[in-house]
Amino acid sequence: MMEEGCKNSRGEGEIMETPERSKNSRIASSIAKFEDSPVFNFLNNLSPIKPVYISQTINPLSFASLPSVFTSPQLLRRHSLSDPSKPEFSSDPSTRLVSINLDEQRENLDPNFENAGEPSRLDVELANYESSIEKSNEDVLGTCSALVEGQRSVNMSEANVDVLSTTNVNSWQSLINDASNLLTFESPNAEDYNKSVDPASAFYRSIRNAIQNAQSLGAAACGEPVEDMPCQPDGEIENGDASSKMDYENLSGLCRGMRRRCLVYEMAGGRRKHMEDGSACDSPLMLTTSGSASSDKQTGRTKTENDCSRLLPGIGLHLNALAATPKDLKIVNHESSASGRLLIGPSSSANFRQDLLRNYSLERANDALENGRIANEDINPSSPKKRRRRSEQGGDGESCKRCNCKKTKCLKLYCECFAAGVYCVEPCACIDCFNKPIHEDVVLATRKQIESRNPLAFAPKVIRTSDSPSEIGGDDFTNTPASSRHKRGCNCKKSGCLKKYCECYQGGVGCSINCRCEGCKNAFGRKDSEHKHTLLFHICSFFPWLINLIFYTQGSCASAAEHEHEEDENDSRSMYNAPIHDDLDSQQSHQPFAKKRPPRASFPPIGSYAFPPPPKLRPNCEEEVDEMPHFLVGGESPIKTSSPNKKRVSPPQTLPGLRKLILQSIPSFPSLAPSQ
DNA sequence: GAGTTTGAAACT
């Protein structure tokens, strides 16, 4: 079976020889141990094993690869967990199925069993399994990282050698994918397991996580193939039968892990589109002229690989790219270098020339490559053929778009390439293009001129407003569009912010108070959802001292405010499209735009306020603030709070939401904090 | 593929 799996997954008929048999004997030994284990006995007695197997037999690939579901982690685990006394997952299908069906068995667990005073043996065993699986997970990460760093043959432990020698990385990953397919397929209510804390669910999650990590890391690290994964775009499933499609769909969740890698720099809208159409890694090709979805035999690359590894971040992403963190920028530069394209990160004007020079040779080389590939094609940039190819590559219209400038010589922000800080290349259909390395001086001068007008002209238009390092890390994509905003906002009048005319919508972010759009219906977040920000702003505009006063009061009664904030957190999260701090933070962290904009309902930069000192700074906030506007007081100070030791006073009845808004807004004004 | 619509960018 294992041999069969290797053969099928690679399609080369490779069969492990002696080492494989040796492993099989070890596996057989493990089977015996496992079958003797209490867990096995218990599970085996719970309920008949459903013929999950049958569902897998539909997909020969999956069927063949079943053994690797657990054997691979096991193998990887072996070097660190060599305790032979522990039962290990075997390649025995029945045993595997028992494990796989844990989720189902969990539902059938005898309540009395779970109600035992002390942890059941099952729980203990499951906990052991979970820890070992997680350990395996870590080992997978470590092993793949080692592969990435080219340390495969250096200082590798004997166990690791064993792992790598007995487990062909290629087939191993493919098998894992299929295994994960099995898990996915067997878990109709997988979402429940993400939340459940019971051992079986945790066990399930552990396996799934290990597989996913191994899958993504193995693919990325080992240069491996996404093509081996059912991650094919646009439903291009080789078998083409329904079962394969079903498996493919079931694996879509796993593909998302890979896809996220591909989409790190893609706009949220693009990401959303990917999610919607269910295609994975379907970003259009950027530099390859191959329109084929199949793998490129000569280069060994696949479309998906190209999509994922050669996707040019920043191309056309000036609208979409989130404000680059240092890490972002680093990766971006790396990517651009790898692809031979110029990419200018935000606030990179100082480095623009260096970037140009650094990428110039690469650009030339790339051009040569491109020209070589398209030697027979019409070189007229506006030729239909070229346009067609551009259309094909940028069919999605998201990440690979090229400009089509006719009059601006690609030297204005109208030009997407120029605006994105990249040179125009062959796929562009521009005419009289000056945005090329040979016109470097012109490009630099023009860019400088534009930046003199607007220093942020080349900065990402969509800025990430979350400070969470984990999100910045790039792997956590819990950062929803709601936590990003267009830096200046849109000005839509007719499109309702529902079309890509709208920069907010195009950037995959909701409209904000920065927008001056009319009839906003932005699916990512409507502007009017933030009208309460506006209300607060107007109030504070009329009574600027209020902010100072509030802040002082807030600072003195932090605990009360925090308590209030905690109380209202859930409410505020639902009330506001985005965390209220975000927009404010973003405004603080970004300079005002040089280009003057029409007045809008937004919080101006903090420095623009000329706050008078608060009417009276009182160390004890128990005293009433008697200088509050009467409409805010409502017979009682709206900010009348108790000392930290006392219970706070209820908010006024007249404007019950105002105090909440104010208190929530306070942390966004750190510059107003009383000087230490 | 041509024409129209749209809104950002640029200009006055």
Place this chain on the structure above:
DNA sequence: CAGTTTCAAACTC
């Protein structure tokens, strides 16, 4: 600062 023009992308037919 506001209004207008230019422009190219997005969209429609």
